[in-house]
Amino acid sequence: MASSTHASASVAEPRALDARRVGGAVFRVVRRYPFPCLVTLVLFLIGAGSGLADFIAPYDPNAINPSDRLQGPNSTYWMGTDALGRDVFTRVLYGGRASLGVSVTSVALGVVIATAVGLVSGALGGWFDVLVQRIVDMLMAFPGLIIVISLTAFFGTSVSLLVVVIAIALLGGGIRISRAAAIQVGSQPYIEAARTIGATTPRIIVRHILPNALPPIMVIATAYLGVAILIEASVSFLGYGIQPPAASWGFMLGAEARIHMIEQPWLSVWPGLAIFLTVFSFNIIGDALRDAFDPRLRGSG
Amino acid sequence: MRGYLVRRLLLAALTLFGISLIVAGVMRTLPGDVVDVLAAEAFYNDAEKERLREELGLEAPFLEYFGDWLINALQGDFGQALRTQRSVGNDLVNRIDVTLELAFLGLIIATVISVPLGIVAALQRSRWPDYAARSIAVFALAIPGFWLATLAIVFGAKWFTWSPPLGYQAIWEAPLTNLQQMWLPALLFGLILAGVQTRILRTALLDVLRQDYMLTARAKGLSRLMLLRRHALRNSLIPFITVIGVQFPVVLGGSVVFELIFALPGVGIYLLDGIANRDYIVVQAVNVWIAGAVILTNLIVDVSYGFLDPRIRVSS
Numbered sequence: 169m170a171s172s173t174h175a176s177a178s179v180a181e182p183r184a185l186d187a188r189r190v191g192g193a194v195f196r197v198v199r200r201y202p203f204p205c206l207v208t209l210v211l212f213l214i215g216a217g218s219g220l221a222d223f224i225a226p227y228d229p230n231a232i233n234p235s236d237r238l239q240g241p242n243s244t245y246w247m248g249t250d251a252l253g254r255d256v257f258t259r260v261l262y263g264g265r266a267s268l269g270v271s272v273t274s275v276a277l278g279v280v281i282a283t284a285v286g287l288v289s290g291a292l293g294g295w296f297d298v299l300v301q302r303i304v305d306m307l308m309a310f311p312g313l314i315i316v317i318s319l320t321a322f323f324g325t326s327v328s329l330l331v332v333v334i335a336i337a338l339l340g341g342g343i344r345i346s347r348a349a350a351i352q353v354g355s356q357p358y359i360e361a362a363r364t365i366g367a368t369t370p371r372i373i374v375r376h377i378l379p380n381a382l383p384p385i386m387v388i389a390t391a392y393l394g395v396a397i398l399i400e401a402s403v404s405f406l407g408y409g410i411q412p413p414a415a416s417w418g419f420m421l422g423a424e425a426r427i428h429m430i431e432q433p434w435l436s437v438w439p440g441l442a443i444f445l446t447v448f449s450f451n452i453i454g455d456a457l458r459d460a461f462d463p464r465l466r467g468s469g
Numbered sequence: 470m471r472g473y474l475v476r477r478l479l480l481a482a483l484t485l486f487g488i489s490l491i492v493a494g495v496m497r498t499l500p501g502d503v504v505d506v507l508a509a510e511a512f513y514n515d516a517e518k519e520r521l522r523e524e525l526g527l528e529a530p531f532l533e534y535f536g537d538w539l540i541n542a543l544q545g546d547f548g549q550a551l552r553t554q555r556s557v558g559n560d561l562v563n564r565i566d567v568t569l570e571l572a573f574l575g576l577i578i579a580t581v582i583s584v585p586l587g588i589v590a591a592l593q594r595s596r597w598p599d600y601a602a603r604s605i606a607v608f609a610l611a612i613p614g615f616w617l618a619t620l621a622i623v624f625g626a627k628w629f630t631w632s633p634p635l636g637y638q639a640i641w642e643a644p645l646t647n648l649q650q651m652w653l654p655a656l657l658f659g660l661i662l663a664g665v666q667t668r669i670l671r672t673a674l675l676d677v678l679r680q681d682y683m684l685t686a687r688a689k690g691l692s693r694l695m696l697l698r699r700h701a702l703r704n705s706l707i708p709f710i711t712v713i714g715v716q717f718p719v720v721l722g723g724s725v726v727f728e729l730i731f732a733l734p735g736v737g738i739y740l741l742d743g744i745a746n747r748d749y750i751v752v753q754a755v756n757v758w759i760a761g762a763v764i765l766t767n768l769i770v771d772v773s774y775g776f777l778d779p780r781i782r783v784s785s
Binding site for chain 2: 303305308309311313314320322402405408418426429430436440443447452455
């Protein structure tokens with residue numbers, strides 16, 4: 169136990185200690201890709217602000233204060249207040265926690281399932297592949313938003329259901345991408361070589377195809393984070409997502425809030441800006457990842 | 470080409486059949502006492518409750534229920550709405566034009582925006598027009614449609630004391646009134662859709678511009694304009710048409726929020742009303758219709774490849 173700790177520490181030490189080299193590397197990355205780095209920082213701030221909302225938020229997100237209702241941005245309430253006098257900045261932070269939490273979980277769930285199904289389908293071929301392709305055809309025929317609101321109509325609104333349903337909406341495209349990657353990797357000579365020396369199909373899928381098919385899957389996962397945020401926001405906007413009094417970016421723009429927006433237009437600005445910045449950042453990072461993984465495509469989007 | 474067409478048609482029919490089966494199956498997973506819950510929530514009376522039980526097929530075996538539903542649906546009968554007692558098929562026919570008009574206007578506006586942007590971006594690659602066009606595209610991709618529409622309404626009212634006209638009129642009844650209602654949602658919708666289209670057109674054009682035959686054509690003295698018109702644009706049509714096919718589900722989904730915000734009585738509003746009323750007959754029918762529309766669009770897109778590109782016509 170003690171010796172293993174010591175061993176791992178001694179491996180990590182030389183790198184960790186050389187702060188100048190790390191700093192230099194970071195500097196080079198920032199200089200070469202300034203915009204993706206800036207966007208990552210923005211995303212980090214949004215994520216940290218939402219994740220640490222309990223400590224950062226200046227007010228209680230549900231504290232009602234009718235005498236201060238519908239204020240514009242000022243020094244007491246940085247983003248103003250809503251119709252019940254709740255602090256909008258606080259609610260944007262808590263809303264981010266809901267939106268990011270739901271979309272990150274649903275993308276993780278959807279992409280893991282889609283990758284497993286897509287890789288096996290692409291690697292195996294045969295009747296299983298045909299069956300999967302037909303299922304993907306069906307999934308792709310439903311617009312994401314339509315699947316989600318229809319299923320919440322059947323099964324009610326709860327956060328865990330919302331996660332599962334958004335994951336289902338992402339499955340079709342995810343399976344298609346990972347299946348294509350599996351077929352592309354599967355035609356490489358090293359897969360044939362592995363098969364020749366007697367590697368079993370499960371082993372080939374896990375040890376050879378999966379790691380080599382990961383780049384396009386990571387790119388689509390990043391893009392899906394943006395898509396999931398947009399779906400969650402639209403569903404909450406329509407009133408079938410995150411339920412009040414919990415804050416969510418979509419619901420803050422919804423029917424109840426819209427009545428008061430003519431009176432206090434700032435209400436319509438902040439949550440939308442938060443959605444936009446988050447989705448925008450995920451998209452830029454997705455593009456940068458794609459360029460990094462596949463230099464041939466550089467600047468082609 | 471004919472064998473290809475027949476195969477595609479059969480596949481589309483199979484997919485639609487599978488979708489109907491799944492949608493009906495999902496209805497079936499509702500627990501047996503759901504009718505009582507619904508009745509309490511939606512204030513159904515006993516007769517409505519009985520009809521709901523029957524229409525949901527809770528008493529018949531699943532396959533019998535599904536068979537009945539399918540045979541009726543093939544004849545255009547999608548059942549009666551639980552709440553309004555009206556024919557769902559007729560309701561959908563009366564509303565589909567609103568959604569389709571919004572979708573088509575949106576796609577046309579998106580094309581008008583994205584074609585020049587995509588061409589300029591590809592021709593001026595890595596220069597400022599390219600960066601400008603790509604920035605616009607990335608912005609458009611990230612803006613939620615419902616936010617843009619909300620801002621338009623809020624600030625339209627605040628600064629111009631403008632609000633969207635109420636009382637929808639069909640385009641063949643009162644074209645001018647109709648367009649007065651449609652232009653803003655269609656424009657905003659088009660702006661949002663233009664993002665993906667610009668990116669795809671630019672990528673497709675860059676791919677074509679890289680080909681050897683472009684260099685040959687240039688070497689034999691074709692002007693740049695001619696080159697663009699005769700070779701580049703024509704060859705990048707296929708990926709561009711593909712996008713419209715891929716985007717169609719997004720268009721139908723996005724249409725829901727635009728219909729809601731601008732009070733346009735389309736299929737999206739019908740679905741939302743169905744969900745609010747817990748009207749499963751309506752939700753089922755709308756889902757099958759939308760999936761059908763998407764499958765049909767993809768079919769048309771696939772078939773149009775054959776017309777646009779002789780190579781595909783021959784090889785299949």
